[in-house]
Amino acid sequence: MTLLSIDDLVVEHRSPGRPVVRAVAGASLTVGPGEVVGLVGESGCGKSTLARAVCGLDPITEGSITFDGEPVTPLGLRRRRLTGIQMVFQDPYASLNPRRRVGDQIADGLRTVRDTATAPADLLERVGLPREFAGRHPHEFSGGQRQRIAIARALAARPRLLIGDEPISALDASAQSQVARLMRDLAVESGAGLLFISHDLSVVRLIADRIAVMYLGRIVEVGDTAEVWADPRHPYTRALLRAVPKPDGLGVLPAELPGDVPDPANPPGGCRFHPRCPLVMDMCREKDPDFGPVACWLHDQR
Amino acid sequence: MTLDISGLKVSIGGKEILGGVDLRLAAGRVHGLAGESGSGKTMTGLAVLGLLPHGARVSGSIRLGERDLLTLPPKELNRVRGGEVAMVFQDPATSLHPMLTIGKQLTEHMRHHLRLGRAEAKARAVELLGKVRIPGPEEAYGRFPHQFSGGMRQRVAIAIALACSPKVLIADEPTTALDVTVQAGVLRLLRGLCDELGLAVLLVTHDLGVMSAVADEVSVMKDGLVVESGPRGQVLREPAHAYTRSLLDSLPDAELR
Numbered sequence A: 001m002t003l004l005s006i007d008d009l010v011v012e013h014r015s016p017g018r019p020v021v022r023a024v025a026g027a028s029l030t031v032g033p034g035e036v037v038g039l040v041g042e043s044g045c046g047k048s049t050l051a052r053a054v055c056g057l058d059p060i061t062e063g064s065i066t067f068d069g070e071p072v073t074p075l076g077l078r079r080r081r082l083t084g085i086q087m088v089f090q091d092p093y094a095s096l097n098p099r100r101r102v103g104d105q106i107a108d109g110l111r112t113v114r115d116t117a118t119a120p121a122d123l124l125e126r127v128g129l130p131r132e133f134a135g136r137h138p139h140e141f142s143g144g145q146r147q148r149i150a151i152a153r154a155l156a157a158r159p160r161l162l163i164g165d166e167p168i169s170a171l172d173a174s175a176q177s178q179v180a181r182l183m184r185d186l187a188v189e190s191g192a193g194l195l196f197i198s199h200d201l202s203v204v205r206l207i208a209d210r211i212a213v214m215y216l217g218r219i220v221e222v223g224d225t226a227e228v229w230a231d232p233r234h235p236y237t238r239a240l241l242r243a244v245p246k247p248d249g250l251g252v253l254p255a256e257l258p259g260d261v262p263d264p265a266n267p268p269g270g271c272r273f274h275p276r277c278p279l280v281m282d283m284c285r286e287k288d289p290d291f292g293p294v295a296c297w298l299h300d301q302r
Numbered sequence B: 001m002t003l004d005i006s007g008l009k010v011s012i013g014g015k016e017i018l019g020g021v022d023l024r025l026a027a028g029r030v031h032g033l034a035g036e037s038g039s040g041k042t043m044t045g046l047a048v049l050g051l052l053p054h055g056a057r058v059s060g061s062i063r064l065g066e067r068d069l070l071t072l073p074p075k076e077l078n079r080v081r082g083g084e085v086a087m088v089f090q091d092p093a094t095s096l097h098p099m100l101t102i103g104k105q106l107t108e109h110m111r112h113h114l115r116l117g118r119a120e121a122k123a124r125a126v127e128l129l130g131k132v133r134i135p136g137p138e139e140a141y142g143r144f145p146h147q148f149s150g151g152m153r154q155r156v157a158i159a160i161a162l163a164c165s166p167k168v169l170i171a172d173e174p175t176t177a178l179d180v181t182v183q184a185g186v187l188r189l190l191r192g193l194c195d196e197l198g199l200a201v202l203l204v205t206h207d208l209g210v211m212s213a214v215a216d217e218v219s220v221m222k223d224g225l226v227v228e229s230g231p232r233g234q235v236l237r238e239p240a241h242a243y244t245r246s247l248l249d250s251l252p253d254a255e256l257r
């Protein structure tokens, strides 16, 4: 049984006088109960848009999203709370209410599940913050502290699906592993699913059961974390893993991907990665490889 | 130009946030600043720009060449800020104005500080957007912040900070929202600006891989103090302080090193 199923999802951003931006251009992905799926990919490739669509915040253009067997449709804020999907937004400052104490904001989540046994301070403690922070306002915190607060607030509502959009990007290395593990444990213990969006591949590797790699609106590779890590098959995945800078103190600048970052309003024809692919073949310029789990003509196993 | 922070203390509402920070930035060098979350890295950067929260008490000195920024009259400090010294804020959403196109936000500073004409300013803005790897820079010029992804907003903020050719750049976690390949481009850009134009950079980052790739010197903060400072190779390979060591040991790939 899958908890979340995304099928051939297309999400477009339209604004007056601008070309249509097809931010998600036919993506499929599943998350099972108790499963942690890491979603990685180039900045601007559509990860947040996909996450927002799952929460019913961005309308679906084509394809479908099912959560618990029910189609996800754009919802009012109240209803969404009750559906059991919680999201930690990429920008914690914009998602926390600046005028309310953080304790009160966490209490809102507890109330939706009628939890009277847990205090907001208990949740702050779980994410590694002092209990007395509950009485402070968001602007009184550092960047990393705010991220932890956003996580505490999402956990309060005991979601059945938790989506973290770069939820720990501002934490130091030791806090990152600690909070990432906490998110994983909570998901696995309660049988919730976790969709974890991150640029930090070493953290994804630490907590994800499966990795999905996204490029320009498509999922180009999915697989078990250890397998993808040991044997990345899509040329984009390979480039990504190669560009992780190593803390060896040697001053080596990591490699960039050649070519321009593509514009989703004007994607290249054929395989979307072909203009930047070191292994490009004639076929790649003509036809889009729209099959999985590795969308690449080098790995056509049909 | 050098920026010399010495004995910097900051307290807010009676609580000590910085307890005497010493840091030195030199032209053409990247000084990396790591440290525990909440240790005062952002406050240090904000102090340099005179942007500490209302009611904060400051002492010590921040010397930019011959001037002490802490005692500079507000009007002169305004000229320094955004001109000679620029900052990329940790939270790009708070530094971009939601109702103005990014083109407007990029060129306003240039026209003010560099006295450029409209066309010149636009050409420079488009060039900068390309340099920070924004796709379709010509078209992106006319868009509003919310029409970009998180990482693109972060890159726009970097472009704005670089717009007036600063001598000193304080970059507070400038690549946290970027994937590693785009990050590689931005790090190369920063390194190039140091090497070619003599920019002095304070790079706040918790990513020790990033630190290792571009920083010349590395300082590590904890509880409002710099607990360790030295050349990159030394701090990352032979850390002297227990906290630095614990950071290196906690890396998920620690066993691979």
Ligand SMILES: Nc1ncnc2c1ncn2[C@@H]1O[C@H](COP(=O)(O)OP(=O)(O)OP(=O)(O)O)[C@@H](O)[C@H]1O
Residues within 6 Å of the ligand: A139, A140, A141, A142, A143, A144, A145, A170, A171, A172, B012, B017, B035, B036, B037, B038, B039, B040, B041, B042, B043, B044, B053, B090
């Ligand atoms: N407006 C404020 N009023 C009171 N305390 C504050 C305020 N802003 C920040 N602080 C406190 O000052 C300390 C230093 O914050 P700062 O933002 O400099 O940390 P940081 O090192 O940048 O951390 P991070 O890595 O999480 O961004 C933190 O303990 C924070 O809680």
Ligand SMILES: Nc1ncnc2c1ncn2[C@@H]1O[C@H](COP(=O)(O)OP(=O)(O)OP(=O)(O)O)[C@@H](O)[C@H]1O
Residues within 6 Å of the ligand: A013, A014, A015, A021, A023, A042, A043, A044, A045, A046, A047, A048, A049, A050, A090, A264, B146, B147, B148, B149, B150, B151, B152, B177, B178, B179
């Ligand atoms: N409201 C909007 N209007 C127009 N275009 C948008 C809007 N929101 C996002 N986009 C565009 O959609 C694309 C995907 O954006 P999205 O935020 O989903 O990327 P992302 O993968 O989360 O990137 P990042 O890693 O930088 O956060 C980008 O090209 C972005 O410019």
Ligand SMILES: [Mg+2]
Residues within 6 Å of the ligand: A047, A048, A049, A090, A165, B149, B150, B151
């Ligand atoms: Mg995003």
Ligand SMILES: [Mg+2]
Residues within 6 Å of the ligand: A142, A143, A144, B041, B042, B043, B090, B172
């Ligand atoms: Mg900070």
